[in-house]
Amino acid sequence: xxxxxxxxxxGAEQGLIVSHFGVAVEVxxxxxxxxxxxxxxxxxxxxxxxxxxxxxxxxxxxRQTELSRRDARGGVHLxxxxxxxxxxxxxxxxxxxxxxxxxVAARAAGLSPFVVFNKCDLPEASELGDxxxxxxxxxxxxxxxxxxxxxxxxxxxxxxxxGHRGAFVGTTGVGKSSLMNALCPELNLKVGALSDYNxxxxxxTTVSSLHALSGGGELVDTPGFRDFGLVDITVPELAVxxxxxxxxxxxxxxxxxxxxxxxxxxxxxxxxxxxxxSEERYQTYLVLLSEVEALEEAAQRRNWKK
Ligand SMILES: Nc1nc2c(ncn2[C@@H]2O[C@H](COP(=O)(O)OP(=O)(O)O)[C@@H](O)[C@H]2O)c(=O)[nH]1
Ligand SMILES: [Mg+2]
Numbered sequence: 001x002x003x004x005x006x007x008x009x010x011g012a013e014q015g016l017i018v019s020h021f022g023v024a025v026e027v028x029x030x031x032x033x034x035x036x037x038x039x040x041x042x043x044x045x046x047x048x049x050x051x052x053x054x055x056x057x058x059x060x061x062x063r064q065t066e067l068s069r070r071d072a073r074g075g076v077h078l079x080x081x082x083x084x085x086x087x088x089x090x091x092x093x094x095x096x097x098x099x100x101x102x103x104v105a106a107r108a109a110g111l112s113p114f115v116v117f118n119k120c121d122l123p124e125a126s127e128l129g130d131x132x133x134x135x136x137x138x139x140x141x142x143x144x145x146x147x148x149x150x151x152x153x154x155x156x157x158x159x160x161x162x163g164h165r166g167a168f169v170g171t172t173g174v175g176k177s178s179l180m181n182a183l184c185p186e187l188n189l190k191v192g193a194l195s196d197y198n199x200x201x202x203x204x205t206t207v208s209s210l211h212a213l214s215g216g217g218e219l220v221d222t223p224g225f226r227d228f229g230l231v232d233i234t235v236p237e238l239a240v241x242x243x244x245x246x247x248x249x250x251x252x253x254x255x256x257x258x259x260x261x262x263x264x265x266x267x268x269x270x271x272x273x274x275x276x277x278s279e280e281r282y283q284t285y286l287v288l289l290s291e292v293e294a295l296e297e298a299a300q301r302r303n304w305k306k
Contacts, residue, residue, distance in 0.1 A: 012054035014061075019209040020047050027053055047208045047220050048081040048165065065110040067167070068231045074299075076231055080167060080208070080220045085160075086111045089170030089179060091119040092128055099132075100243060100288055102169055103140065105230035107241035114141040116156065116168065118175040121146040135280065139243045147178035157183065160217030165210075167220040169230060180221055184211045187221060232299075235259065238292050239268075244281030247271045259289060 015029035024036050025045055037058050039045055050061040063081045070076055086106040088099055099115065106113040115136055117129045129144045136142055141159060145152025160166065160183070168176045177189040187209075208222035239245070239260060245268060254265025260282075268285075271277040 012052035085166035
């Protein structure tokens with residue numbers, strides 16, 4: 001855990017948390033030195049945090065972004081700080097609505113989403129991949145690829161090389177571990193749907209880490225990203241950040257809390273009328289809106305019972 005005599009030479013040093021081991025973090029200092037620093041369990045530090053360190057005292061600097069997930073019991077867990085992009089990984093079979101929810105959650109957290117459509121080597125991928133490109137291509141960066149053949153990986157590398165710090169989310173089995181391995185071979189993650197868990201359902205690894213890519217850019221790998229949803233999105237977030245509704249940023253509804261159904265003076269319905277928002281996006285929005293409303297109502301009922 002470091003030698004106290006060599007530390008705390010007067011002022012505190014600044015650095016970045018690059019690994020989190022539960023009771024200790026590894027800090028990469030601006031000097032290039034790496035050192036382990038003890039932390040309390042649940043100290044609130046996460047990978048991506050910038051910190052000052054004086055001896056064994058860790059001070060967290062303000063965050064630009066925070067990314068969290070919700071567990072099965074409704075608890076919110078912070079996963080990483082100061083990411084600027086989030087890769088949403090899809091493959092044939094990804095449930096519809098997953099991408100829209102993830103894009104909304106990423107944007108609400110201040111991250112720019114991009115899409116990775118994996119398993120393009122499979123015959124059933126071509127139609128779905130084309131459809132995804134058609135709908136989302138003009139909205140967020142899209143990378144159709146195959147981690148098996150390597151086709152399409154280079155444009156993604158090129159994108160990350162522009163200095164982005166990101167992570168991947170996606171349902172089990174879409175190929176997130178395979179993708180991380182393709183981009184940072186030193187990680188050598190186990191591939192296979194259940195590899196992140198042991199028989200009790202617990203993570204077999206609790207280490208989160210940040211990896212500098214050889215060409216530039218950084219990726220965060222955390223067990224929490226691998227198989228869970230992001231935090232639930234709210235109705236107001238959905239309306240503001242829904243992919244395909246970007247035209248709205250120039251155009252306001254009469255009512256601040258407009259849900260874009262039947263309200264008078266609704267900018268979304270105007271934009272659908274003029275073609276600035278596509279009918280497909282609008283219909284998909286309405287389906288997701290009903291789902292998010294139902295989830296919010298269920299959560300409220302649970303809170304009333306408490
Ligand atoms: N056909 C095909 N299979 C893939 C591809 N990428 C990953 N897989 C397979 O999909 C399964 C799940 O991959 P994994 O990386 O563990 O997914 P994760 O659960 O998202 O981390 C494994 O059997 C992989 O071999 C791909 O590009 N094409
Ligand atoms: Mg995995």
